[in-house]
Amino acid sequence: MRARGTFRALAICVALAVGTSEARAQFSPGVRSAGMAGAGLLFATGLDAVEWNPANLAWSRGWDLSLYEFGAAGLLTGTTIEDLIEIATAGGDGDASVVSRLPADGFTLSTTLEGFVTANAASLADVPEAGSPLPSVGIAVGPVALRIRSRLMADASMSREIADLTVSGYNPERIQEYAVRNTSVRTVSFTEITLAYGLTIGERFALGLAARSVRGHSLFQIKFFEPEVDLEEETLAVTAATVESPGGTGYGFDVGMALDLGAGVRVSMVGSNLFQRMTWDENLIAHQAVFSDDDFDDADIIELIDRFEDAPVEAEGVSLAVFEAARDLFRQSYFPMTIRAGLGWAHGGTSLELVGVAVAPRGRHHNAWDERVSAGLEQRLAFLTLRGGYSLSTDGLTSVAAGLGLGLGPVRFEVGAGRFSGTLNGVDYDGAQATITLAVRGGGS
Amino acid sequence: MAIPLCLPRLVLAGALLTSTSGCLLQQDQEFPLELGEGEGAAKTIGVEGGVISVPPDFSLNFPAGALSASSPVTVAQRINAPFPSEAGAVLPGTAYDISPAGLTLATPARVEIRVPPSLLELGDDIRLGIALLNPDGSVVTATGTYDATSGFLSASLEQLGPVAAVVELDAIDVEAGLPPTLGGGNFAGAPTPSGGGAGAAAGNLRYQSSCSPDARRCFSSGLMSVWIDKVLSDRIGESLVIVAPTVSADLDFLTFDGAGQPTSAVGQIRVEGTLKARVGQTVVSYSVDEHSITGSGGDPSVTSVSVTGNHMVFTELTGDTSNDLEFGLTRIATGELLTLSIERKVDLENDDGSETTGTVFIHVRLRR
Numbered sequence: 001m002r003a004r005g006t007f008r009a010l011a012i013c014v015a016l017a018v019g020t021s022e023a024r025a026q027f028s029p030g031v032r033s034a035g036m037a038g039a040g041l042l043f044a045t046g047l048d049a050v051e052w053n054p055a056n057l058a059w060s061r062g063w064d065l066s067l068y069e070f071g072a073a074g075l076l077t078g079t080t081i082e083d084l085i086e087i088a089t090a091g092g093d094g095d096a097s098v099v100s101r102l103p104a105d106g107f108t109l110s111t112t113l114e115g116f117v118t119a120n121a122a123s124l125a126d127v128p129e130a131g132s133p134l135p136s137v138g139i140a141v142g143p144v145a146l147r148i149r150s151r152l153m154a155d156a157s158m159s160r161e162i163a164d165l166t167v168s169g170y171n172p173e174r175i176q177e178y179a180v181r182n183t184s185v186r187t188v189s190f191t192e193i194t195l196a197y198g199l200t201i202g203e204r205f206a207l208g209l210a211a212r213s214v215r216g217h218s219l220f221q222i223k224f225f226e227p228e229v230d231l232e233e234e235t236l237a238v239t240a241a242t243v244e245s246p247g248g249t250g251y252g253f254d255v256g257m258a259l260d261l262g263a264g265v266r267v268s269m270v271g272s273n274l275f276q277r278m279t280w281d282e283n284l285i286a287h288q289a290v291f292s293d294d295d296f297d298d299a300d301i302i303e304l305i306d307r308f309e310d311a312p313v314e315a316e317g318v319s320l321a322v323f324e325a326a327r328d329l330f331r332q333s334y335f336p337m338t339i340r341a342g343l344g345w346a347h348g349g350t351s352l353e354l355v356g357v358a359v360a361p362r363g364r365h366h367n368a369w370d371e372r373v374s375a376g377l378e379q380r381l382a383f384l385t386l387r388g389g390y391s392l393s394t395d396g397l398t399s400v401a402a403g404l405g406l407g408l409g410p411v412r413f414e415v416g417a418g419r420f421s422g423t424l425n426g427v428d429y430d431g432a433q434a435t436i437t438l439a440v441r442g443g444g445s
Numbered sequence: 446m447a448i449p450l451c452l453p454r455l456v457l458a459g460a461l462l463t464s465t466s467g468c469l470l471q472q473d474q475e476f477p478l479e480l481g482e483g484e485g486a487a488k489t490i491g492v493e494g495g496v497i498s499v500p501p502d503f504s505l506n507f508p509a510g511a512l513s514a515s516s517p518v519t520v521a522q523r524i525n526a527p528f529p530s531e532a533g534a535v536l537p538g539t540a541y542d543i544s545p546a547g548l549t550l551a552t553p554a555r556v557e558i559r560v561p562p563s564l565l566e567l568g569d570d571i572r573l574g575i576a577l578l579n580p581d582g583s584v585v586t587a588t589g590t591y592d593a594t595s596g597f598l599s600a601s602l603e604q605l606g607p608v609a610a611v612v613e614l615d616a617i618d619v620e621a622g623l624p625p626t627l628g629g630g631n632f633a634g635a636p637t638p639s640g641g642g643a644g645a646a647a648g649n650l651r652y653q654s655s656c657s658p659d660a661r662r663c664f665s666s667g668l669m670s671v672w673i674d675k676v677l678s679d680r681i682g683e684s685l686v687i688v689a690p691t692v693s694a695d696l697d698f699l700t701f702d703g704a705g706q707p708t709s710a711v712g713q714i715r716v717e718g719t720l721k722a723r724v725g726q727t728v729v730s731y732s733v734d735e736h737s738i739t740g741s742g743g744d745p746s747v748t749s750v751s752v753t754g755n756h757m758v759f760t761e762l763t764g765d766t767s768n769d770l771e772f773g774l775t776r777i778a779t780g781e782l783l784t785l786s787i788e789r790k791v792d793l794e795n796d797d798g799s800e801t802t803g804t805v806f807i808h809v810r811l812r813r
Contacts (some may be wrong), residue, residue: 059808098726126583154552161725169758171796172680172793172794172795172796173680173795173796175680175681175724176680176681176682176724176725177723177725178725179509179594179725179726179800180594180726181594181726217478224728225592225594225595226592226593226594226595226727227598227725227727228590228727228729229724229725229727229729230729231681231722231724231729231730231731269453269456270451271456271460274460276471277471278471279474282474282475282477284477285480313477313502314478315477315478315479315480315486315498316480316486316487316488316497316498316499317486317488317495317496317497317498318478318496318498318500318504318507319496319498319504319557320498320500320501320502320503320504320557320559320595320597321557321595321597323478323498323500323501323504324595324597326476326478327476327501329476330473330475330476331473333473334471337457337460337461338457339453339454339456339457339460341452341453341456356450356451356452356454357450357453358453358454358456358457360457360461362470362471363471371450373450380506394450401806431603
């Protein structure tokens with residue numbers, strides 16, 4: 001019976017990682033594209049153009065100052081948002097049918113979250129922060145723009161057995177069934193500072209360039225190991241090991257093109273990270289802790305986290321647990337090359353976009369839903385802007401999104417949100433994304 | 446779907462091709478925790494403890510107080526010298542020399558060796574141990590735990606020296622189910638060393654047996670067999686062995702009744718070993734130490750015995766087992782075997798807080 005606490009605590013640890021990442025990320029850069037299910041390449045202007053197509057800056061007028069931006073997105077693979085909430089809140093007395101709906105490999109949650117707000121929220125909650133990200137702000141003046149964006153991306157996996165423990169509680173009669181398996185968490189936190197410039201070549205063609213400096217704040221992995229069982233006492237002990245690279249530096253270059261075909265029709269293509277480098281600090285910091293029943297009975301979550309003592313890592317002094325946790329830390333820990341291409345039509349206050357995004361197979365720092373085809377519609381009605389969109393990714397994931405913009409003089413408040421869903425090979429997808437911004441614009445659009 | 450993605454994919458392929466040909470694509474950053482091929486580790490470990498490792502396959506964790514003073518410790522893969530085979534089947538690539546050899550630790554260190562599941566045959570995982578080669582050439586095998594997901598074999602180490610992961614050969618398979626019923630028998634039918642005839646009460650009958658990993662092995666001698674009942678096999682599975690089994694039994698029947706059955710005896714039976722079971726993805730250990738001594742405790746003393754059918758009841762038998770032992774006598778070419786069934790009750794906690802009792806049956810064979 002004493003082992004009940006250990007598994008509860010293990011579940012709490014994973015749920016903490018899952019829970020903190022639940023509110024993350026941006027579906028794609030900018031509130032406009034978030035409301036159009038990932039479309040937004042063709043007619044993005046001002047700061048939005050920095051990441052969608054710097055060529056559009058060539059046709060931007062006036063200035064654009066971003067005061068606040070917060071985006072969050074989470075994609076569940078193998079379960080649904082409702083079932084995740086049940087798993088996270090069951091406390092050992094939940095609905096067992098939730099577990100029966102999970103695939104054999106358990107579930108994963110991929111998230112992205114605005115980094116600055118997250119770091120401050122973590123600080124307030126007295127949980128570890130992922131570095132010191134800068135706030136996501138930016139300014140665009142005519143064809144030149146500077147944007148600072150911080151992000152925290154995370155992938156958390158929980159085995160079906162651990163989910164079962166969380167939902168139904170520890171049962172010594174089922175001791176054979178419990179396994180940690182692939183339960184793990186990986187996070188990366190970074191700030192990008194991007195300087196972009198757009199110029200026209202002739203009347204209909206525009207070219208854009210963006211240079212990006214990346215400051216990595218933290219690259220982190222945690223791995224749990226199979227519980228050691230004491231048959232005599234019927235107790236369990238679980239080892240968890242984490243490893244962290246406390247910083248990194250990198251850069252990347254984007255090139256964008258846009259061609260107006262007349263009658264409001266435009267074609268665009270952008271290559272992001274056509275050339276890029278990301279190097280993480282090799283002075284790794286390890287954390288290892290063994291959780292036993294006594295540690296966890298009625299333990300405070302902060303106490304559990306505090307058990308992870310920092311220790312520097314060296315090749316001649318690393319436990320196999322820490323080594324295993326670190327093994328894949330640097331594998332493709334950089335940004336993939338991405339090509340976006342699209343066709344759009346705009347007339348008056350209406351714009352329609354069809355965008356395809358292809359992501360290079362190398363480079364892990366991207367969202368699971370990045371490679372997709374999106375169709376989006378934007379309609380401006382005086383001070384109001386309405387948006388909607390639909391996307392379909394290559395792995396069966398679909399998204400439906402909507403957005404709303406409210407302009408009060410130069411001040412614009414905008415929100416975009418959407419829902420992921422889909423099934424591929426019997427595995428369910430579920431998720432959501434939302435972005436809100438507050439910006440001041442003037443001097444044209 | 447295919448058409449809108451066609452263009453960006455085509456361009457991406459071209460860009461990747463261009464980048465590759467120009468060596469512009471980023472390669473994976475070098476992992477800083479790898480040592481060179483065949484490279485060992487050297488480190489000074491203080492009284493505060495520490496870890497020395499040869500990643501990715503070996504680490505040794507000294508807890509605080511394991512060493513009484515700072516000491517240089519080295520670890521290197523053992524390549525040239527073979528590891529003694531009597532330790533068991535040594536798994537290739539898992540032998541390491543740890544020096545200073547022979548240094549005794551005040552508190553055991555935790556050694557971890559990576560044993561990929563691909564090195565193991567079916568059933569090997571529960572027989573895994575870490576063997577330590579002592580300076581005098583003897584080998585001690587420590588049982589430990591095995592994480593089948595990560596492939597980590599770990600055990601406690603009380604002394605430094607060469608170590609290797611081994612599949613222990615001296616292991617008794619534990620069978621699921623009830624043991625065969627022993628047939629009892631009449632001691633009067635046995636020849637007595639003092640020359641007494643059948644039914645005679647003259648002279649004692651002494652039955653003995655011993656086996657251990659260091660001498661005559663229990664596995665090959667057949668002196669010990671183990672079963673678990675359904676309650677236990679349902680709880681902890683059917684893949685179980687007892688590794689490093691030791692039997693030390695000496696039972697001297699002193700007096701007999703008119704039917705030739707014993708009425709008093711003195712002696713003891715001791716069975717030791719480590720029960721290993723695969724629980725979920727982990728192989729775990731359970732120490733077995735059954736010690737039954739005639740009399741009220743301490744040294745063996747004479748106690749009364751009565752035989753009814755195939756049961757032998759000792760008036761006083763100190764230990765965890767019942768004093769009512771099922772027995773069977775078997776004539777063999779060179780003497781006689783006395784098989785005793787020792788039962789050990791194990792209480793298991795249930796989800797509702799109640800307890801279920803399972804039983805371990807150990808048959809020990811003593812010879813006369």
